[in-house]
Amino acid sequence: MTFSDLGLSPKVLSAVTDAGYTQPTPIQAGAIPHALLGKDILGIAQTGTGKTASFVLPMLTRLEKGRARARMPRTLILEPTRELAAQVEENFIRYGKNHKLNIALLIGGVSFDEQDKKLERGADVLIATPGRLLDHRERGKLLLNGVEILVIDEADRMLDMGFIPDIERICEMIPFTRQTLFFSATMPPEITKLTEKFLHAPVRVEVSKAASTATSIIQRLVKSGSKPWDKRETLRNLMKAEDAELKNAIIFCNRKVEVSELFRSLLKYDFDAGALHGDMDQRARMQMLANFRDGKLRYLVASDVAARGLDIPDVSHVFNYDVPIHAEDYVHRIGRTGRAGRSGKSFTIATKSDTKYIDAIERLIGNKIEWHDGDLSTVVASEGEDEAPRRGRGAPRRAGRKDEDRKDKGERKPRERHAKPSEAAPPEAAHDEQPVAAEATVADIGERRARKEAIRSENTERKADRNESRTPERGDSRPQRDTNRPARHRQEDNDATVGFGDDMPAFMRIVAKV
DNA sequence: AAAAAAT
Incomplete structure (x- = not known):
């Protein structure tokens, strides 16, 4: 079976060929012919099965007839996360290069203006x-x-994220004469109900992930003390031990704060790391992901925003800094490695309080996970003796390392609880404690800082932009200058606070949060 | 004990 057997148009076929593909995956072979005939599809498939192309290619073929009218899109693709949406856009660009199509990406976190246009x-x-x-x-x-x-797309994930009411609303806005292509990795009852309501005589295409995938991932549990500094040390040791084999890695944390903390900590220790979680500025999210994909970053510290769907080929290692609370998330996380028949390694850092979650995971995957270096019964209680302190300046104090980590834990966290996210944990504070590092890393950090600065200024610009273009449409008759002034004021407050001058305390400055 | 998504 080749792509040319599926009934795709010559324009689409040539783009597929140019992309280097000749053989469709099972989901593509199963779905494309039916989709081309205008039938509804119920695709049960995980990511990494070629699912995206299974709807992009037939859609492109069908879009060759007809033209879009203003404000009336001809097709709509719903995705649970911004990154996935952007990824689908890339697919349309890649395979639609022989078409003259207008593609619009509507995601949060960026300005309305361009989307409106x-x-x-x-x-x-x-x-x-x-x-x-x-x-x-x-x-x-x-x-x-x-x-x-x-x-x-990813209907079961939309369910997890509470999007189903929104999806139902959207479905009801679209004429029922439409064709619906519906994809989900699993079929919980709520999803089945949804398909019964919104699909008409769908063709069911089910694809199980290649069995080889599961077995090609080496999984290990790694014991650790439960304090954050214990876990960070465990992780660092593991990363160093795996260094020779490790091409690149995603490090998963359960919480966004932990992503930030671990990211900063890894930078301090000269690891070439980036961070990705949902509270980050959208530009920074895209940038981090792109850099990781391009190999400019070796490690990506991430929340579960990266656990599913994102197409990051060739990840050699997955580290779970935290044991995921929901067992399915474990499967999704480690599924980031060992893709396309390649081998991968996953290490899950486990503490004494994680045992019940580990049990649940082992029940789900139907296997015991081996311990890397002895199980939890061999963990030593960890109050005093940590590694040597690594302070950049000042006399090394007793238990300096621990002190520094306490700061992460005890000082920053409460502040975040009360302060606005953008004010929390200014990078300056973290950088103050930078140890003297290798040149490359210092330059790298400088670059990062510069980028944050750029992100920040772009945000304020965009805000001003939006005020300008949206206000008249709301029928607001006030002159534009009036609506702009408050924004400008705010900007001035941030940049050069009256009364503080250059001595404004760092925590009062608004910085892009990572 | 979480994350994600509109502001």
Whole structure:
């Protein structure tokens, strides 16, 4: 079976060939012919099975007839996360290079202006996360009654994220004469109900992930003390021990704060790391992901935003800094490695309080996970003797290392609870404690800082932008200058606070949060 | 004990 057997148009086929593909994956072979005939599809497939192309390619072929009208997109693809949406857009660009298609990506965290323009121009392909899509609609910028093809991707994940009511609302806005392509990795009852309501005589295409995948991942549990500094030390030792084999790695944490803390800590220890979680500025998220994909970053510290769906080929290692609370997340996380038949390694750092979660994971995967270096009964209680302190300046104090870590834990966290996220944990504070590092790393950190600065200023610009373009549309008759002034004031407050001058305390400055 | 998503 080759792609040319599936009934795709010559334009699509040539783009597929140029991308270097000749053989469709099972989900592609199963779904594409039916999708081309206009049938509804129920695709049960995980990521890494070629699912995205299984709807992108037939959609491109079908879009060759007809043209989009202003504010009336012809197709709509719903994705649970911003990164996934962006990834689907890349697919449309890659395989649609022989088409003249208007593609619009509607996701949160970025300005409305550009999205509005694309809608106005008429979008053939609209890719969106539910929140921003509904936002556009409520502002009257978007009519959904011209949608011919609707794709709901990663439905089970949308369920986990509480998007189902939004999805139902959106489905009801689209004429029932549409074609619906529906994808989910699992079929819990709520999802089945949804398919019964919104799919018409769907063709069911089910693909199990290649059995080799599970067995090609070497899984280990690693015992650790439970204090954050214990876990960080365990992780660092593990990373060093794996260094020779390790090409790149994703390090998963359960919480966003932990992602930030661990990221900063790894930078201090000269690891070439980036961070990714949902509270980060959207630009920074995209940038981190791109850098990791391009091999400019070797380690990516991430929340579960990166656990599913993201197409990051060739990850050699997955580290679970925390044992995931939900067993399925473990499967998704370690599934980031050992893809496409390659081998991968996963290490899960476990503390005494994690045993019940480990039990649940082992029950789910139907296997015991081996301990890397002895199980938890061999963990020594860890109050005093840590490694040598690594302070950049000042006399090394007794238990300096621990002190520094306490700071992470005891000082920053409470502040974050009370302060706005953007004010929490200014990078300056972390950088103050930088040990004297190798040149490359210092330069790297400088670059990062510069980028944060850029992100920050872009944000303020974008805010001002939005005020300018949106206010008149709301029918607000006040002169534009008035609406801009408060924004400008705020900006001045941030940059050069009256009364503090150059001595403004770091915590009062607004910085891009990582 | 979490994360994600509209502001």
